[in-house]
Amino acid sequence: MNPIFKHGPSPQHRLVLVLFCSALLIFFDHKMNSFEFVRGYLQSMVSPLQYLATTPKQAIDWAVENLTTRQHLIEENQRLKSNELQFQEQAMQLNILKQENDRLRSLLSSPVRKDAKKMVAEILSVDSDPYSHQVVINRGANDGVFEGQAIIDEKGIVGQILHVGTITSRVILITDVTHAVPVRIRRNGIRMVANGTGTIDRLVHNFVPHSTDVVVGDLLVTSGLGGKYPEGYPVAKVVAVKMDESRPFAQVQSEPVAQINRLRYVLLLWPEKPTAIFSSKDALTAIPENENAGS
Incomplete structure (x- = not known):
């Protein structure tokens, strides 16, 4: 039940009082920092709520x-x-x-001759027959390849061209049982023949007399005989010499210096141009006419 007579200040007076107190609080807080401690205390009380929110x-x-x-x-x-x-x-x-x-x-930069005509060829395939040491290269008649042409790698003699196709050729290696290379000992010039054995790292030299001056470690190079291989290219190194007096000839074996089982690229060699040989008739023809008249 509402009282008939109301006591206390009116709402307008209360509003003015509140505004006046607020102005005083603002003034004292701004000029004198009177409520700094209270503000910090209140802030500490409110902080957990802020973190939680x-x-x-x-x-x-x-x-x-x-x-x-x-x-x-x-x-x-x-x-x-x-x-x-x-x-x-x-x-x-x-x-x-x-x-x-x-x-x-x-x-x-193959050994011996650096000015000879050369051509690099790549090995395309290797003969699968274990008793035949032959490979196929990617050069043929279109490149000027011919049968009997010498093949080398960076170490020495590899073999020679056996058959020539249009764009490929078949090479017989020096280790093939049907192949032989005329060689000489570089140390003393004694000539021998290096025959293939069908083993990739072995050559044999037949019909070598017991008196032949050959020792283990001798380097064998091409002798140039037969016209197939240029003279002076490394072929093999002597690895075994057996002088058995019960046999008519010495047993000599060598190892190819070329990496036969690692061939990837080989080098084709062309023979050097032969030096022109003039006959006496050609020489007389080459003499100027005035010299003939003077003589």
């Missing part, structure tokens, strides 16, 4: 950041693995190219 948002932000970062790390890890594989493959390719470049450089 912001906790859900912070939790969501942390989860989103960590999930995004983990997914990013997974993608980056996969990308780095892919790049590593590509770099490893490129490194292997570069290593292979470097080896081939070194091999070709060694091949082009």
